[in-house]
Amino acid sequence: MNTSDTTGANTSPVNPAATPGTSLILLTGASGYIGGRLLPSLEERGYRLRCLARHPDILRQKVSSTTEVVAGDVLDRQSLDIALCGVDVAYYMVHSMRTQGSFEETDRQAARNFGDAAKAAGVKGLIYVGGLGSDDEKLSAHLRSRHEVGDILRQSGVPVCEFRASAVIGSGSASFELIRALVERLPVMLTPKWVKGKAQPIGIDDLLDYLMEALRIPTTQYRVYEVGGADQVSYADMMRAYGRQRGLKPLIIPVPVLTPWLSALWLGLVTPLYARIGRAIIESIVHVTVVRDNAALTAFSVRPMGIDEAIRRALANEETHFSKTRWSDAISSSGRQQSWGGVRFGTRMVDSRTLTVEARPEVVFRCIERIGGDHGWYACDWLWRMRGFIDLLQGGAGMRRGRPSSTTLRIGDTVDSFRVEAIEPNRLLRLKSEMNLPGRAWLEFEVTEAGSSTRIRQTAIFDPVGLTGQIYWYSLYVPHEFVFSGMLQGIARAALREMSAVNMPQAPNKQTAMTQSG
Numbered sequence: 001m002n003t004s005d006t007t008g009a010n011t012s013p014v015n016p017a018a019t020p021g022t023s024l025i026l027l028t029g030a031s032g033y034i035g036g037r038l039l040p041s042l043e044e045r046g047y048r049l050r051c052l053a054r055h056p057d058i059l060r061q062k063v064s065s066t067t068e069v070v071a072g073d074v075l076d077r078q079s080l081d082i083a084l085c086g087v088d089v090a091y092y093m094v095h096s097m098r099t100q101g102s103f104e105e106t107d108r109q110a111a112r113n114f115g116d117a118a119k120a121a122g123v124k125g126l127i128y129v130g131g132l133g134s135d136d137e138k139l140s141a142h143l144r145s146r147h148e149v150g151d152i153l154r155q156s157g158v159p160v161c162e163f164r165a166s167a168v169i170g171s172g173s174a175s176f177e178l179i180r181a182l183v184e185r186l187p188v189m190l191t192p193k194w195v196k197g198k199a200q201p202i203g204i205d206d207l208l209d210y211l212m213e214a215l216r217i218p219t220t221q222y223r224v225y226e227v228g229g230a231d232q233v234s235y236a237d238m239m240r241a242y243g244r245q246r247g248l249k250p251l252i253i254p255v256p257v258l259t260p261w262l263s264a265l266w267l268g269l270v271t272p273l274y275a276r277i278g279r280a281i282i283e284s285i286v287h288v289t290v291v292r293d294n295a296a297l298t299a300f301s302v303r304p305m306g307i308d309e310a311i312r313r314a315l316a317n318e319e320t321h322f323s324k325t326r327w328s329d330a331i332s333s334s335g336r337q338q339s340w341g342g343v344r345f346g347t348r349m350v351d352s353r354t355l356t357v358e359a360r361p362e363v364v365f366r367c368i369e370r371i372g373g374d375h376g377w378y379a380c381d382w383l384w385r386m387r388g389f390i391d392l393l394q395g396g397a398g399m400r401r402g403r404p405s406s407t408t409l410r411i412g413d414t415v416d417s418f419r420v421e422a423i424e425p426n427r428l429l430r431l432k433s434e435m436n437l438p439g440r441a442w443l444e445f446e447v448t449e450a451g452s453s454t455r456i457r458q459t460a461i462f463d464p465v466g467l468t469g470q471i472y473w474y475s476l477y478v479p480h481e482f483v484f485s486g487m488l489q490g491i492a493r494a495a496l497r498e499m500s501a502v503n504m505p506q507a508p509n510k511q512t513a514m515t516q517s518g
Helices: 033-044 056-060 077-083 103-121 141-155 174-185 204-213 235-246 260-270 278-285 295-299 307-316 318-324 361-369 381-393 466-475 477-501
Strands: 024-028 048-053 068-071 089-092 125-131 160-165 188-192 224-227 251-255 342-345 348-357 418-424 428-433 439-450 453-464 514-517
Touching (some): 024 033, 033 048, 033 204, 068 077, 125 141, 160 204, 204 224, 235 307, 348 477, 361 453, 381 477, 439 466
Parallel strands (some): 125 160, 188 251
Antiparallel strands (some): 348 453, 418 428
16 A cells, blocks of 8 residues: 555544454445455455445456355345445445436435445445535536435435545556547547646555545544545646657647537547547546545545556556456447457457367366467467567567477466466466567466366457557458467367367367357
């Protein structure tokens, strides 16, 4: 946690809201961005943790064995009564930004249900993240709704610690991905004048610190706290700050004719992932979202970082977040899962494929772990060699490095033009490319037991730099179809042969033993 400066902060309250090991914490929104980052922090600090999820089977795969996951929905009061039973403090991390229809009424009903159920269950306190913005202004619908939700929760009579934040800067956050998409894709931008409006973005690490410290102050100190980073900047300033760290210099030209509605349409074309929420983001940027009340700096030990450091951390920690977040499960602008290989998440390009094979996970993983070197890449080895030769001509390592062992790998090992970045026996292997590329690239294999079969998920991730990187990726679309599809099928065939060689159960023929999806 960021606690280097604790001057004047109340870090040792006599009567904290919750204590590790004894207090039961309920976390809603654990599958969302902030909630998903908060989950491991709570687990690491030793809190008894319960998560509310509409799809508990999915969330159970992401939590530790000590965390309880219960089925429920904030619109189903009965499920909330069960989930909140015995809870000391609850995090309310729910909003309906992506729903169609009246999201405001949905938010009202959800907050009423949760507040009433918390009161009935004897919950000591609620912790909630809302949005900055002055109530004296005519706020956008989403900012107005964020404030209203906090008010409704307080009407329940349960103490509420509400953190009002501006843009959150972290890999995967909507604001950060919006900024990076614009800077990476558009060297020249025509922007509305109000893109110069002031905001006070906060790094995700600092926001998580606030959320954790809220458990260690007494509920008598629960109130609305405005939180923000060390810098008050415009979105144009944020884009320039991002560009500095990526070696890009976006030319930002303000024009008077782009209304929020037109800007949202334009955003939907440039960053398809955010087409459905683009207008909400744009309309919120119109308002000044800076901290006017510095009470948080007195009540908490957090001393927030500036915009440059927040962006630096977001970029530096991306590799870790790739392993925690399945980028290949990106959601399209229509809200449906993509079923083809070329998913686009923010500016990242993702080719994700799955195949189910009648073989045991350890057999499949042994085949994956042998990839590269003298063994080859299971398909189109001549294309791999050609790409390696081009890399050599550019001064790179090419495909000549091989691998240190013919059968096993460790973190840091070279695999031709890749290096092992992460490996979990019989579950995951992630390789990072060290070729000369206009961006960064990873190749990941994930193995999951599925009854008597095993599902292989193969994911290629490319993080392009500017238009050159995007052109590079799309120019290889056809070769990728052959290479990635052939590689996945080659691994499956090798696993089937190995199963047969050791006389283990196998499907009658290869046609029925493998099932592939994009």
